[in-house]
Amino acid sequence: MDVLQIVAIGLIATVLIVVVRSQRPELAVLLSVAAGVIIFLLVLGKISSIMDVIKELASSAGINMVYMGTILKIIGIAYIAEFGAQICRDAGEGTIASKIELAAKILIMVLAVPIVVAVLTMLIKLVP
Amino acid sequence: MVNGIDLIFKIAGVGILVAVLNTILKQAGKEEQGHIVTLAGLAIVFIWVIQLLALLFDQVKSVFKLF
Numbered sequence: 001m002d003v004l005q006i007v008a009i010g011l012i013a014t015v016l017i018v019v020v021r022s023q024r025p026e027l028a029v030l031l032s033v034a035a036g037v038i039i040f041l042l043v044l045g046k047i048s049s050i051m052d053v054i055k056e057l058a059s060s061a062g063i064n065m066v067y068m069g070t071i072l073k074i075i076g077i078a079y080i081a082e083f084g085a086q087i088c089r090d091a092g093e094g095t096i097a098s099k100i101e102l103a104a105k106i107l108i109m110v111l112a113v114p115i116v117v118a119v120l121t122m123l124i125k126l127v128p
Numbered sequence: 129m130v131n132g133i134d135l136i137f138k139i140a141g142v143g144i145l146v147a148v149l150n151t152i153l154k155q156a157g158k159e160e161q162g163h164i165v166t167l168a169g170l171a172i173v174f175i176w177v178i179q180l181l182a183l184l185f186d187q188v189k190s191v192f193k194l195f
Binding site: 037076 | 132133136
């Protein structure tokens with residue numbers, strides 16, 4: 001019954017944030033950060049077990065683990081960047097949120113370069 | 129995760145306490161002490177949240193193999 005726990009945490013946090021925001025908006029931001037982190041920590045264990053299953057499937061399908069690792073890293077970067085950007089946007093700082101997203105895109109591109117190079121070299125080999 | 133919901137209550141409690149103290153100090157004509165109380169509350173909560181964020185980043189790093 002993890003869903004009930006998560007919904008309860010969300011509702012309690014929402015009510016407390018609404019109470020605090022009218023007096024102290026800066027503490028309301030920190031409260032929403034804490035609520036988000038706690039909810040994510042509750043589901044992170046489940047994500048890690050899903051990741052183990054995916055890795056097992058990939059290794060049994062004979063996929064190179066370098067590519068799987070890259071994909072996992074990209075998912076992690078995307079999640080963390082999204083988390084930070086959402087919080088910044090919530091607090092009314094859309095500019096910083098956009099910068100975080102841009103930085104995350106660049107980092108993801110850097111990680112994806114080896115895969116793109118591999119695909120391109122394979123294509124060049126295929127084309128006579 | 130009893131620790132988790134505990135932290136949310138702690139932060140909300142600090143927020144309400146700081147707001148009340150601020151109002152009282154303002155009524156007593158001690159505006160600058162009200163500011164100091166606000167700043168102290170913010171610092172305390174910030175330390176808690178930073179520790180929680182460090183925990184989150186460590187867990188995400190270990191799950192997604194980000195190094």
